[in-house]
Amino acid sequence: MKNENKSVKPIPQQLLLALSFVEGACVMVAELAGGKMLAPFFGSSLYVWASTLAITLGALTLGYYIGGEWSKLEQDKRKKRLFMVITIASAMVIIMPVWANMIMSKTIEMSFLSGMILSQILFLLPPIMGMGIVSPMIISLLAETRESGKAAGLVYAISTFGGVLATLLTGFWLVPILGIAIPCVVIGTMLFLLNIYVLRPQKKTAIAGLVAIIIPSAMFIYNTRHTDTDKYDVLYHSEGMLGQVKVMDFPYSLKGQVMKTRCMLVNHNWQTWVKTEDANFSMLFYTRFSKAIISTMPKDSKALLIGLGGGTVAKQLENHNVDYDAVEIDGRLPEIAERFFGLEHAVDNTTIDDGRHYVNVCKKKYDLIILDALLGDSVPSHLLSLECFNKLKDLLNPDGKIFIEFDGYEDGSEGVAQQLLYNTIVKAGYKCQPYTSFPGHTKTDIMYVATLGESNHYDTAQVVGDFYYPLSGPLSNFETVLNTTTTAFISDDYPVVDFYLKERVAGFRRDYTLKYYEDFLFEGVPFYK
Numbered sequence: 001m002k003n004e005n006k007s008v009k010p011i012p013q014q015l016l017l018a019l020s021f022v023e024g025a026c027v028m029v030a031e032l033a034g035g036k037m038l039a040p041f042f043g044s045s046l047y048v049w050a051s052t053l054a055i056t057l058g059a060l061t062l063g064y065y066i067g068g069e070w071s072k073l074e075q076d077k078r079k080k081r082l083f084m085v086i087t088i089a090s091a092m093v094i095i096m097p098v099w100a101n102m103i104m105s106k107t108i109e110m111s112f113l114s115g116m117i118l119s120q121i122l123f124l125l126p127p128i129m130g131m132g133i134v135s136p137m138i139i140s141l142l143a144e145t146r147e148s149g150k151a152a153g154l155v156y157a158i159s160t161f162g163g164v165l166a167t168l169l170t171g172f173w174l175v176p177i178l179g180i181a182i183p184c185v186v187i188g189t190m191l192f193l194l195n196i197y198v199l200r201p202q203k204k205t206a207i208a209g210l211v212a213i214i215i216p217s218a219m220f221i222y223n224t225r226h227t228d229t230d231k232y233d234v235l236y237h238s239e240g241m242l243g244q245v246k247v248m249d250f251p252y253s254l255k256g257q258v259m260k261t262r263c264m265l266v267n268h269n270w271q272t273w274v275k276t277e278d279a280n281f282s283m284l285f286y287t288r289f290s291k292a293i294i295s296t297m298p299k300d301s302k303a304l305l306i307g308l309g310g311g312t313v314a315k316q317l318e319n320h321n322v323d324y325d326a327v328e329i330d331g332r333l334p335e336i337a338e339r340f341f342g343l344e345h346a347v348d349n350t351t352i353d354d355g356r357h358y359v360n361v362c363k364k365k366y367d368l369i370i371l372d373a374l375l376g377d378s379v380p381s382h383l384l385s386l387e388c389f390n391k392l393k394d395l396l397n398p399d400g401k402i403f404i405e406f407d408g409y410e411d412g413s414e415g416v417a418q419q420l421l422y423n424t425i426v427k428a429g430y431k432c433q434p435y436t437s438f439p440g441h442t443k444t445d446i447m448y449v450a451t452l453g454e455s456n457h458y459d460t461a462q463v464v465g466d467f468y469y470p471l472s473g474p475l476s477n478f479e480t481v482l483n484t485t486t487t488a489f490i491s492d493d494y495p496v497v498d499f500y501l502k503e504r505v506a507g508f509r510r511d512y513t514l515k516y517y518e519d520f521l522f523e524g525v526p527f528y529k
Helices: 013-042 046-070 075-094 096-107 112-123 125-142 148-178 181-199 205-224 286-294 312-319 333-341 355-361 386-393 413-427 502-523
Strands: 233-238 245-254 257-266 269-275 278-282 302-306 323-328 350-352 366-371 396-408 431-436 444-451
Touching (some): 013 046, 013 075, 013 096, 013 125, 013 148, 013 181, 075 096, 075 125, 075 181, 075 205, 096 112, 096 181, 096 205, 245 333, 257 333, 286 396, 286 444, 302 312, 312 333, 355 386, 386 396, 386 413, 413 431, 413 444
Parallel strands (some): 302 323, 366 396
Antiparallel strands (some): 233 245, 245 257, 257 269, 269 278, 396 444
16 A cells, blocks of 8 residues: 555654644543443443443454555545544533433433443444544555554554553543543543644634634533532532532431431442431431441440541441541541531541451451442442451451442342341351341341340430331341342352343332432433533
């Protein structure tokens, strides 16, 4: 293909490599943004990220093949085709925040997997495929003046390097500070303008097209930063690599009473939910059980809380004068817990770390360890493994206990995950008693109290009864027996909790679709910014 058309002026290789660099950056920004845009609608489980990676790789595969075929065209036609492809792909990245929001507002009503995959096929696959076409065509243009193998290596190295820098810059700086939409608009605009400069500098009318493309995204960005609605008062909204965090006030009606409540949503999962005027009053049932356990702790007890969240359980520890250390992987949450949920010592007492890493390096001893890191569809298998529970023994005093909050079913095929966790705790050498928040119901909170000693009953610990939670009585009334037959357990090499909770995750999202998501969409609460 070398020198096939000497009348066509070659493009300087530095400009083509610059185009490849920005294209590589654009691919990674689109992939990261696509996954983050999915989270408030479909969660952030392993299935979501597996789908994101599969769609991205599939789109690049199609793009590489098409780009290879188009590389056979004459040079002038190649340049025109390349210009067209980059123009369309960069424009789709610019409008991705708007387009994705429109798509997922509709697909959220579909089943979990169908809605998630269809959404990504519609808003993520086309721009990624377009950018996949770019590299083979740039290689063909560079190969006019150098060996094709060297040209291919250089283009893919430059493109990948752009992706590496964009991943680090976007993930650790741009998204936490600016949100998801602005990085898409910025990188898409950069690629759009560089494309004009390198391939079609005479195309001045393309600038007008860019303005028309940016306007919808600019309006979207503006609207998502003015978030108060008639029903929901958004007090805090932050995007980040560890997920989206929102704090909202809204009225909640129960038994004819309307109360003002405050919630913290992480990827639109209800992590914390309390009465606005009384942060001690939680709307989440399992907190009655954590309070029952905490209330039995002797004076001068020491507790470890893995998973701070909005601080409801930490506040129970503070109220009962239990000295505690907290571990939270998201550095935003301790400040949020103090600012919006009335905690006094969250910032000082919290170590920003992964819970498993903290357990591995900790040298302290505790009377109570609370494992409260499960959040909707986010299941930290590495905190529920046999190896982790064995390590927790080193942190537990002889008469100490572990409280684990879990979710799901007591029996049947959907109760396998709960049985796996029970088997794991017992295999690690603990005496374990499961509890249910609603005896006789299948969809319920499942909690575990594990001890190294023989006694595991705390009948004097009363579950608080109130007008919101209809049951009361000693903790022994809520004991349950898990009825699945599996003898398997969770280990670092067998982290299967996600798989066995997939139906629960799908049902969890479906319930939110019916009850809350449609209301958020109707009221105009932004799903991301």
